Every structure is written in structure tokens, then in C-alpha cells.
Amino acid sequence: MPEYVIAKYIRLSLDDAKTDSMSIENQQLLIGKHLAELDMPDARIIEFVDNGYSGTNFERPAVQQLLELVREGKVNCIAVKDFSRFGRNAIETGYFIERVFPLYRVRFIAVSDGFDTINYAGDTGGMEVAFKFLIHEYYSRDLSKKIKTAQHEKMRRGEYVRKNCLFGYKLDGTRKMVIDEPAADTVRLIFKLALEGNSYPQIAKRLYNDNRPTPGNYKGQQKNSSCIWELSTIRKILHDEQYIGVYIAGKTTKVEIGSSKAKKQPESEWHKIPDHHPAIIEKPLFDAVQKLRSPNSTSKHKCGVGTNQRYSRADNPLKGKVACGCCGHIMSLSSTRNAQFQCKYTHAASDAECHRLSIPAQELTDMLCDVISKRAQVILNIDNLNDIDVMELKIVQQAEIEKQIEAYQNEKCRLYEQLVLKEITAEEYQAGKASIGIELDRLNYANTRLIAENEKLSATKAENDNLLIAAKSAAGENTLTRQLVDMLISKVSVFPGDRIEIIWKVTGFGEV
Secondary structure (H helix, E strand, O other), rough: OOOOOEEEEEEOOOHHHOHHHHHHHHHHHHHHHHHOOOOOOOEEEEEEEEOOOOOOOOOOOOHHHHOOOOOOOOOOEEEOHHHHHOOOOOHHHHHHHHHHHHHHHOEEEOOOEEEEEOOOOOOOOHHHHHHHHEEEEEHHHHHHHHHHHHHHHHHHOOOOOHHHHHHHHEEEEOOOOEHHHHHHHHHHHHHHHOOOOOHHHHHHHHHHOOOOHHHHHOOOOOOOOOOOOHHHHHHHOOOOOOHHHOOOEEOOOOOOOOOEEEEEEOHHHHHEEEOOOOOOOOOHHHHHHHHHHOOOOOOOOOOOOHHHHOOOOOOOOOOOOOEEOOOOOOEEEEOOOOOEEEEEOOOOOOOOOOOOEEEEEEHHHHHHHHHHHHHHHHHHOOOOOOOHHHHHHHHHHHHHHHHHHHHHHHHHHHHHHHHOOOOOHHHHHHHHHHHHOOOOOOOHHHHHHHHHHHHHHHHHHHHHHHHHHHHHHHHHOOOOOOHHHHHHHHEEEEEEEEEEEEEEEEOOOOOO
8 A cells, every 4th residue: 555645734924923823833733633633643744834934825945845746646635724824825725725636636634724625525615615715815915915004104204124234233122223333344444445446346355355244244144155245235335325324215015915026116115214323424425435436437547438338238148047156156248359257256255266267158158059959959860759659558548447437436326226225235235335445446546546647748748849849949040049048048057177067947958
């Protein structure tokens, strides 16, 4: 007999953490107690926890791992505290419970809601369950709107609403921004160096040599990394008005309720309050730095149109796809005649493995074009990627088994009719029913295996179809285009010694 696996799913959002009844421990105890009452001692129990995630969507790591096991047929039962723990979106949650789980013969239990799919043969709870879905969704949306309204009201009053304070400041006991001297000293140094005419790379190198912790290092978020400053961080600090005492909030807003994605707000929508907190940088110094950094300021090199300007529009189909294999950062494309992909992250760290790591852009492009062309030809020369005969045979077998299942179910109904009409005795009915039950269990198990095998074959066929489409598209191109790169390549990692690794988008393209 195959192993019976029960998955406990537990979710705790940031708002739920304020309620003891919703704690991870209480959810574990409640689900564990219910499973113990079901008396399944031979079952293997696994647990999935999403801590700090909203239930309004399924962009959660643990729930995605759980659903992947369901698709692989490795989970037989899912137990949650209630419907809202699994999801607050009525449509998505209902889709999984009503369509996906029955397809994979997965039992679903919502303990507090008294719901167990084993009690709803051919049904999923009807209107009562549907209303519970809607209540959970509307509750979440209403709560999110109230929280958003409260946050904007706090912003209008100048209260600090973010979890982490701006680098250079800290929050006192009343949540007011006060200067954090060690970090503020680094901010002052950055402005001083900028006023002296140092470029962003020069400032980054000075900070690295002085072993000045980055904002991430300082807050303890990057304890094991070296103090390498990204140029974008320096640029952001030099342009942030909050360092002259201006309160700024509401720069971004969530794309939709429950989503972790945010979008930028126009400056007219920001909440800005001058003289809100102590200034680290005096306004005349801040203005002087802005004037130096202004794109309209006069260049130090009055030599007409420079190389950067002449090649600023130079593009490459791999731009944004090439990453440093050592530090993982995206490599920038230089604006020169012989453009190169360069790792700028460790530009200031002369002791880093990828310091000044680069690769000629045209060389990398030609190399990948050659690799793609050769792989495409190999794929197109394979006679048959899909084993159609096997697929068709299994479909026929599944249809035959389903036909036998239907026949046994009809036989079971006929047997009951014979009992009611007193054509057979109760003992004969029980014996016949038991015999039919054994056959139905055998057939259902065989059918479940065939369904899983057919789905796997279908998925493989879909992958192979995509592989053929990609190969045909690649074979028809003489150069590497952006469209071809977007279709085939997720990332190209460059390592010292001109070694590269390609992560392909199309399954199997890099394996032939």
C-alpha cells in the first residue's frame, strides 16, 4: 500500500500575530488534535508554514511548495485551521477546493469551519461554504482598506509608519526620528565627498576603504557581507530631502490588496512636512550638492560630445540578463565603442574575486548565438520527441478502467435493488458488496496512477512542443535578437576566466 501523507498548512499574517488564537502554535495544536481524533496512526504528517503572508493571493512560498506536491501526487490530505488560513480570495480558494483537489483525490479539512470533503460526496459544501469564502475575502479587503486609511492619516500627521527608519536616524520611545550619530557620520561624509567633486565610484571606494557599513550592514540585515556600497544607494542618499529635516511618506503604494508588489506614486501624492525632524545635512550644503549632481550642470571636461554620449544609446539583446557569477549582481553595459558587460558592484573592492570582472559584449553575444544555433539544429534533427504511441495506449487504458468502474458501480446499485425486492438475503448482499468494493478499490487505485502518468506525459509533451517551437524560431535567426533572448534565456552568469553558465527558460533546450 502506498504511504498516506497528510499536510498541515498554517498561515500567519502580520495582523494575525496580534491575536493569540491565530498564533502558529495554536493552529498546530488545533489541527494536531483533530487529526488525532481521525485515528490515522500510519499516516505521515508534514507541515507547511507561511509566516507574515497575506491570504488574499497565493504568492506564498510554503503554499506553492504544498501545491507542487499535490500536482506530483505526493499528498493525500490537507488540513488547515479554517478556510481563511488557506486563502481569503473566494475565486482562487474555491478553484483549488472544488476543482484541483478532487482531481488529484486530495482530501481537504478546515477544522474550525467543520468542513471535510470526505463528508461531501460529489459536492463541496454548497452555498454555506461559498458564503464563508466571500466573508473571509470581504473581511480581508475591508481590513486592508481600514489599515491603509489609518496609515495615510498618520502620514498626514507626520508619524513614522515604516518598519525600518531612514539610514542616519533612529526612532525614540515615542517613535520620533532622532539622529543616529554613527550612521549620520557616514551620511555627512558622503555629502562632503560629493561636494568635493568625487564621483559615485570614488565615494564608494572611500567608504569601502574606511570599512563604513552600508545601510543593510548597519541594520544587521547583511551581517556576513563586506561593506560594498552600491552606487544607487549613494545616489539615493545624496538626493533624499529627509536629510535636511523634511518628512516624506507615501512614495509607493501596493499594486493591489494583499500583493507584495508596489508602484511609485507621483510626487504630488507624497506626504511632505518641512522641519519635521532634526537635520543631518544643512540645506545650503544639500542644495550645493544637488547643483553639482544636476544633469544640466556644466561638465568638468569641456571637450564637446564625449564617448559616453556618443554610445549612450548602444544596446545589446543580453542587457539585463547578464549577471556576475561571483556576487550575483546584474552586470552593466559600458557606453563605449567596444562595449563590455562589467561587474560594477565590486568596483571599489579591490580584494573581491569579481573586482573589475568584464566580458566583451559582442564576444558574449556571438558565443550565445552559436550555442543557440547548434542546439536548435540538434533538436530539429530528433525524429520524435513525444512518444505518441505510449500516450494513446494509456488514454485507452484509462477509458477502459473508467468503463469498468462504472459497470461495478451499476452492479452495486443493482445488488441493492435486489436486496430491497428481497431477491437476495442480507448476507448475500453484504458478500456481494464487499467483493465489488475490493474490485472498485483496485480499479480506482489503477485509475489514479494512470491519471497521474497521463498528466506527466501531457506536461512532457507540452514542454517538448515548446522546445520545438523555440528551436524553429532559433533556427530561423542569423543574429541574436531581444525577442529570441527573452524566449530562451533567463540569465547568463559570467565567472572569472571567461567561464559562463546559461539558465534556459525553455525546459530541455540546454540538455540536448
